[in-house]
Amino acid sequence: MAMEVESAKCECCELREECTRGYIVGVKAAFGGRWLCGLCSEAVREEGRRKAGSTMEEAIQDHINFCKQDHIAHGLRQMLLRRQRQRRSK
Numbered sequence: 001m002a003m004e005v006e007s008a009k010c011e012c013c014e015l016r017e018e019c020t021r022g023y024i025v026g027v028k029a030a031f032g033g034r035w036l037c038g039l040c041s042e043a044v045r046e047e048g049r050r051k052a053g054s055t056m057e058e059a060i061q062d063h064i065n066f067c068k069q070d071h072i073a074h075g076l077r078q079m080l081l082r083r084q085r086q087r088r089s090k
């Protein structure tokens with residue numbers, strides 16, 4: 001029997017992964033209804049272990065903020081690089 005596969009999007013880094021429905025449901029249950037990719041869920045678990053006393057929700061929020069900052073920094077760098085290249089090609 002073929003396993004049912006769905007596309008899930010990470011709430012942190014927006015990575016898409018093909019996962020079985022059972023796996024998606026399990027991850028969502030662990031992270032308060034959010035689906036996180038393998039890397040992000042590992043990071044959140046690690047964060048939760050490191051900061052004793054913080055809730056899973058706090059660890060998730062921390063990681064989402066971290067990912068967003070990283071995204072912005074990455075986007076800015078890409079934009080600057082593109083501009084430089086355009087200038088050089090003229």
Ligand SMILES: [Zn+2]
Nearest residue numbers: 010013037040
């Ligand atoms: Zn992710």
